[in-house]
Amino acid sequence: MKIAVINGPNLGLLGRREPAVYGHDSLASIQTSLTAHARALGVDITFFQSDVEGELVTAIGQTLGAADGLIINPAAYTHTSVAIRDAIAATGLPCVEVHLSNIYSREPFRHTSLTAPVCVGVISGLGAHGYELALDALVRRQTRAAKPVARRRAAAGKRQS
Numbered sequence: 001m002k003i004a005v006i007n008g009p010n011l012g013l014l015g016r017r018e019p020a021v022y023g024h025d026s027l028a029s030i031q032t033s034l035t036a037h038a039r040a041l042g043v044d045i046t047f048f049q050s051d052v053e054g055e056l057v058t059a060i061g062q063t064l065g066a067a068d069g070l071i072i073n074p075a076a077y078t079h080t081s082v083a084i085r086d087a088i089a090a091t092g093l094p095c096v097e098v099h100l101s102n103i104y105s106r107e108p109f110r111h112t113s114l115t116a117p118v119c120v121g122v123i124s125g126l127g128a129h130g131y132e133l134a135l136d137a138l139v140r141r142q143t144r145a146a147k148p149v150a151r152r153r154a155a156a157g158k159r160q161s
């Protein structure tokens with residue numbers, strides 16, 4: 001299973017950026033611990049961050065046919081970007097939206113997510129742990145989706161023997 005992890009503007013400053021809101025972990029340390037978590041689950045992850053909307057759109061588009069799921073923190077673009085929303089929808093992939101902070105306990109302009117409606121779920125306010133929870137959710141979803149097929153194959157195998 002391959003999961004693409006995509007982070008939007010200003011998240012490259014994590015650790016130094018408003019630590020009372022976003023915590024003390026840098027994006028590099030989040031990547032390191034998420035990679036270890038993914039390895040333990042047998043999942044390959046790719047990691048991408050950009051401050052540029054078009055680069056994020058391109059990176060999301062490139063996951064089509066190359067990944068099984070997406071984890072995205074679109075950061076400020078969550079609240080403004082139709083282009084990122086459309087890119088997520090275009091992939092047809094299950095996507096979990098992650099926010100380090102609880103966007104619903106903050107300013108009203110953060111309460112609207114343009115991207116959430118094209119995601120299978122949103123994790124907001126649990127800090128860096130949110131990325132691991134998102135990965136767990138995508139793995140569980142894929143495992144559950146695969147099970148009925150495995151059961152059908154097992155049943156067909158029994159009928160043939």
Ligand code: DQA
Nearest residue numbers: 010073075076099100101110
């Ligand atoms: C954020 C929340 C956004 O509102 C904000 O613009 C960010 C980070 C978060 O992870 O809590 O840059 O996505």
